[in-house]
Amino acid sequence: xxxxxxxxxxxxxxxxxxxxxxxxxxxxxxxxxxxxxxxxxxxxxxxxxxxxxxxxxxxxxxxxxxxxxxxxxxxxxxxxxxxxxxxxxxxxxxxxxxxxxxxxxxxxxxxxxxxxxxxxxxxxxxxxxxxxxxxxxxxxxxxxxxxxxxxxxxxxxxxxxxxxxxxxxxxxxxxxxxxxxxxxxxxxxxxxxxxxxxxxxxxxxxxxxxxxxxxxxxxxxxxxxxxxxxxxxxxxxxxxxxxxxxxxxxxxxxxxxxxxxxxxxxxxxxxxxxxxxxxxxxxxxxxxxxxxxxxxxxxxxxxxxxxxxxxxxxxxxxxxxxxxxxxxxxxxxxxxxxxxxxxxxxxxxxxxxxxxxxxxxxxxxxxxxxxxxxxxxxxxxxxxxxxxxxxxxxxxxxxxxxxxxxxxxxxxxxxxxxxxxxxxxxxxxxxxxxxxxxxxxxxxxxxxxxxxxxxxxxxxxxxxxxxxxxxxxxxxxxxxxxxxxxxxxxxxxxxxxxxxxxxxxxxxxxxxxxxxxxxxxxxx
Numbered sequence: 001x002x003x004x005x006x007x008x009x010x011x012x013x014x015x016x017x018x019x020x021x022x023x024x025x026x027x028x029x030x031x032x033x034x035x036x037x038x039x040x041x042x043x044x045x046x047x048x049x050x051x052x053x054x055x056x057x058x059x060x061x062x063x064x065x066x067x068x069x070x071x072x073x074x075x076x077x078x079x080x081x082x083x084x085x086x087x088x089x090x091x092x093x094x095x096x097x098x099x100x101x102x103x104x105x106x107x108x109x110x111x112x113x114x115x116x117x118x119x120x121x122x123x124x125x126x127x128x129x130x131x132x133x134x135x136x137x138x139x140x141x142x143x144x145x146x147x148x149x150x151x152x153x154x155x156x157x158x159x160x161x162x163x164x165x166x167x168x169x170x171x172x173x174x175x176x177x178x179x180x181x182x183x184x185x186x187x188x189x190x191x192x193x194x195x196x197x198x199x200x201x202x203x204x205x206x207x208x209x210x211x212x213x214x215x216x217x218x219x220x221x222x223x224x225x226x227x228x229x230x231x232x233x234x235x236x237x238x239x240x241x242x243x244x245x246x247x248x249x250x251x252x253x254x255x256x257x258x259x260x261x262x263x264x265x266x267x268x269x270x271x272x273x274x275x276x277x278x279x280x281x282x283x284x285x286x287x288x289x290x291x292x293x294x295x296x297x298x299x300x301x302x303x304x305x306x307x308x309x310x311x312x313x314x315x316x317x318x319x320x321x322x323x324x325x326x327x328x329x330x331x332x333x334x335x336x337x338x339x340x341x342x343x344x345x346x347x348x349x350x351x352x353x354x355x356x357x358x359x360x361x362x363x364x365x366x367x368x369x370x371x372x373x374x375x376x377x378x379x380x381x382x383x384x385x386x387x388x389x390x391x392x393x394x395x396x397x398x399x400x401x402x403x404x405x406x407x408x409x410x411x412x413x414x415x416x417x418x419x420x421x422x423x424x425x426x427x428x429x430x431x432x433x434x435x436x437x438x439x440x441x442x443x444x445x446x447x448x449x450x451x452x453x454x455x456x457x458x459x460x461x462x463x464x465x466x467x468x469x470x471x472x473x474x475x476x477x478x479x480x481x482x483x484x485x486x487x488x489x490x491x492x493x494x495x496x497x498x499x500x501x502x503x504x505x506x507x508x509x510x511x512x513x514x515x516x517x518x519x520x521x522x523x524x
Contacts, residue, residue: 458493
């Protein structure tokens, strides 16, 4: 595996914006042994496939190379998106492997929710998982009770209280819960997502495939080159499972070599069809439970028009774009000549090598299309925060401990902390007055790993990375903080909503083991 340095990224045309804001040496094309179902090869005589044997012949579907399939879409009607999300176990086949895992609506990804600013989202969440078999642990930073769940609208500027985007709620198996989230009329339009966020079980559930996209419609509606482009949704995941095709223990997730292969929309190496000269808009969500992905489309530029659901004021063109877990990036891709081109997760060093390999194939064929990339974009939707607006500054430190033989250590030998403390749901770590405009410095003292900072409810504007001011600050809700003293400085307006919400590392193994804090925004 080639080790890609940050210097090479900066000098080689990689998306610097994505780099900011972006286990084990795993190859996505590595074979998976012993997980391919029953085989009659090498058996004497003919296998009896009669129903009396409990075996029914299944239609053989190629494990790779099928057309990209996008999730079911559910839209708001007359200002309301009212739907049911059922959580339960389901069989699903990914890359020729049959898994039995937790899901939304028996699918992974779950349905895509499409809304408008000002809409209400009403969800009846049915937790159809079986009862938990374990009691609450004395140390809450030990993974536990994997069948409790809840609902988080990642990136949304909405209330974190009551039955809205409240990740302090606990939704136990065998019960039904109402969720109601109201989008402000001026909410940014773009690509968002939803996933469980119950401390103790979120990592297990996300790694099983419990997630879905949310599109708040209408961004770039006045830019013909974007509005006329076909939209494609690409939900990127790391596929992980045990010997039974399940995700039932934390040991399945924590080793850096856990990931078996990568998937897009729950498919292994699907085919994305384009015509020569065609421009498509790709809404890309990195819904991986743990690792960054460095996107590389052979012989094509990746033209970024939005990060984390927030429009850019000018298109940025790169050879490669780094996307951290939880981040979204909206790209315009203009197809080259007829041919087949690989969309890969290229090698990247995040303290340990991120998973690599083929994500998809882009097949360009047919009659050419005369389409163009936009020459200009409208101004971004959020105003930059001036130095004169800042009412307070604070520093937040991410750190970790590990055994001497790091690679051989059991997960219980590791510790993950913010400001020297593990997560405690009964403790308030940061108190912010409603209406404050603050500047935060996020520092990573961990020697071995980068971390991925995420805060709920309010987006933030990154102004400097590792002591270097950005020429053009970037609005985000998730950002990579490099290891060995790396730091990110951002500014944020704490507007509109009081309540308690979370700051955490979106490498979910780390969050589950304690790398999370509470923030309380209060009205004086």
